[in-house]
Amino acid sequence: MTARMIRLGKTATSLGKLSTSTCLATVARASSTQSAKNEPILQYLKGSSERADLENALARYSDTITEVPLVIGGKEMKSDHVQYQVMPFDHQKRIAKFYYATPELMQLALTESMKAQKAWQRESLEKRAAIFLRAADMIAKERRQDLNATTMLGQGKTVVQAEIDSACELADFLRFNVMHAFELAKYQPISIAGSGSINSCRLRGLDGFVAAIAPFNFTAIGGNLASAPALMGNVVLWKPSDSAVLSNWKIFECFREAGLPDGVINFLPADGPVFGDAITGSQHLGGINFTGSVATFRHLWKQVGDNIHEYGCFPRLVGECGGKNYHLVHKSADLDSVAVGTVMSAFEYSGQKCSAVSRLYVPASLWPALRTKILAIRAALRVGTPVDYGTFTSAVIDRESFERNRAFVEHARASPDLEVIAGGNCDDSVGWFVEPTVVVTTDPTERMMRTEIFGPILTVYAYPDTDDFASVMALVRSTSDYALTGAIFARDAGAIEEARDELRMSAGNFYINDRSTGSVVGQQPFGGARLSGTNDKAGGPHYLLRFASMQAVKETTVPLSSWRYPYMDD
Numbered sequence: 001m002t003a004r005m006i007r008l009g010k011t012a013t014s015l016g017k018l019s020t021s022t023c024l025a026t027v028a029r030a031s032s033t034q035s036a037k038n039e040p041i042l043q044y045l046k047g048s049s050e051r052a053d054l055e056n057a058l059a060r061y062s063d064t065i066t067e068v069p070l071v072i073g074g075k076e077m078k079s080d081h082v083q084y085q086v087m088p089f090d091h092q093k094r095i096a097k098f099y100y101a102t103p104e105l106m107q108l109a110l111t112e113s114m115k116a117q118k119a120w121q122r123e124s125l126e127k128r129a130a131i132f133l134r135a136a137d138m139i140a141k142e143r144r145q146d147l148n149a150t151t152m153l154g155q156g157k158t159v160v161q162a163e164i165d166s167a168c169e170l171a172d173f174l175r176f177n178v179m180h181a182f183e184l185a186k187y188q189p190i191s192i193a194g195s196g197s198i199n200s201c202r203l204r205g206l207d208g209f210v211a212a213i214a215p216f217n218f219t220a221i222g223g224n225l226a227s228a229p230a231l232m233g234n235v236v237l238w239k240p241s242d243s244a245v246l247s248n249w250k251i252f253e254c255f256r257e258a259g260l261p262d263g264v265i266n267f268l269p270a271d272g273p274v275f276g277d278a279i280t281g282s283q284h285l286g287g288i289n290f291t292g293s294v295a296t297f298r299h300l301w302k303q304v305g306d307n308i309h310e311y312g313c314f315p316r317l318v319g320e321c322g323g324k325n326y327h328l329v330h331k332s333a334d335l336d337s338v339a340v341g342t343v344m345s346a347f348e349y350s351g352q353k354c355s356a357v358s359r360l361y362v363p364a365s366l367w368p369a370l371r372t373k374i375l376a377i378r379a380a381l382r383v384g385t386p387v388d389y390g391t392f393t394s395a396v397i398d399r400e401s402f403e404r405n406r407a408f409v410e411h412a413r414a415s416p417d418l419e420v421i422a423g424g425n426c427d428d429s430v431g432w433f434v435e436p437t438v439v440v441t442t443d444p445t446e447r448m449m450r451t452e453i454f455g456p457i458l459t460v461y462a463y464p465d466t467d468d469f470a471s472v473m474a475l476v477r478s479t480s481d482y483a484l485t486g487a488i489f490a491r492d493a494g495a496i497e498e499a500r501d502e503l504r505m506s507a508g509n510f511y512i513n514d515r516s517t518g519s520v521v522g523q524q525p526f527g528g529a530r531l532s533g534t535n536d537k538a539g540g541p542h543y544l545l546r547f548a549s550m551q552a553v554k555e556t557t558v559p560l561s562s563w564r565y566p567y568m569d570d
Helices: 001-016 020-032 049-062 105-122 124-140 144-155 157-185 219-231 242-257 274-280 294-306 335-351 367-379 399-414 470-479 493-502 541-547
Strands: 067-068 071-074 075-077 080-088 088-098 197-204 209-213 238-239 266-268 285-291 316-320 324-330 355-361 416-421 437-441 458-462 486-489 509-512 549-556
Touching: 001 088, 001 458, 020 144, 020 238, 049 088, 049 144, 067 416, 071 157, 080 242, 080 509, 088 144, 088 209, 088 219, 088 242, 105 209, 105 238, 105 274, 124 157, 124 219, 124 242, 124 486, 144 157, 144 242, 144 458, 144 549, 157 219, 157 355, 209 219, 209 274, 209 294, 219 285, 219 541, 238 274, 274 285, 274 294, 274 367, 285 541, 294 316, 316 541, 324 335, 335 355, 335 367, 335 458, 335 486, 355 367, 355 399, 355 470, 367 416, 367 437, 367 458, 399 416, 458 493, 470 493, 486 493
Parallel strands: 067 088, 209 238, 209 285, 238 266, 285 316, 324 355, 324 486, 355 458, 437 458, 486 509
Antiparallel strands: 071 075, 071 266, 080 088, 197 549, 416 437
16 A cells, blocks of 8 residues: 555656646545455464463563653653553553653643645645555554554453554554545546646645543544544544553654654644643634543533634544444344343453443243343353453453443442442452442433443343334433443344334434444444534544545636626616
């Protein structure tokens, strides 16, 4: 891909004597051969080279505290506000030392971003894309195990969960975004032959900077939140999560080594309110690219609204805020498939995927059999350190998450409408461990069926077989204010089609006979509506338009000779 990009760059240069519109159209046509493929997932079998490389990387990062600076305008900086990232499964072990940006450093970052904006916006798409394709190749090859190891140690992911995230999904985001950017640039409006005019369109960056606010749970999301706007010609202020600083820093290093100019992306660990106040208080705010909690996104949105008269444009707000995801079981479902899919979705990465299932609806007559299957699989799961190849899931991310999950378990034990039938043990003596937990409710609108927990807790409602399926779907649709992911399990084609229609607004990503997790870039563009976010579908072509401002250009090649219309001479 990189070689192709270089050739395209030469093509654009050779067209310098042509009109701007013709040059743009020609480059867009030449770019039509750009393509992307999903990065293969490595298996890490005993004796494999990737397993040996990973173990070497784990040893390196386990035995040191990596210092992570602020980077503003290409310069590495520190502040007096020292922070540490710890291993969630061994919280006495520090793996990174980093520094919060002060309000003064935030203002410096804003200044440096705007200095870099002019040159970066005028850089060709070919050259911008080449940088991120080089970074993708580094991530897939020589930096792969650095990213996997820092994700495993810093965010508590097992081997496979790190591999599909920090290696594969991150490389996929970078490559597919380049492909989609060229696809978008191919559009050109009609120019009528003999009219004396040539019409063209070009995609510009936004009129201001983009703030990228990243979560802890996916390393790839951090990289995408920052790189997607930059690819489209924007300058970016990137705030990584405190719990994912090290892996995000490794991504930033890849971008720099790939040739990203200074100031285009500024790396800014910061206290949330300090970062939020700085970006929303700047007249140059062009957009916010966010993944995190509903409360934080609402707060940022309100701040933007309060300051709307201060901005030079209407900022673009892009957000993904989690979900209260469901599995709905029809009486015709394959229960073995339901059991496997539900356990994987609910308990992989300790339920800390935005798409993880946390509410299960099953016919009462099928629940005893399904219960036996789910509990049997759950009993076989190993919970512990993610560096052990036999571990299925590890600790939750931090003290706050641990206490939140423990509070829900205690609520389940105390409520007359709830019964904890498996798990429920919480132990923070070494790491923040919450045992995979299954709760049964007799009240389908109970708080645990409505509230996002973000942990390894599954709540089950066995609905009466006498209820018609339409009323059950109405219950699923109306119980939660979120609409991120959901799944229907059924072998009855009529039930599937009915669910496809009735549940259309209940989930941005809808699965039929598959678990609610596991979206792949380019295959299932991801995002949800309602309180789950703005549903801009990361991993798909339309996402990039949120960070682009189109300009239409009409170039007239003949003089304007008259102001009179023909009918005026009658």
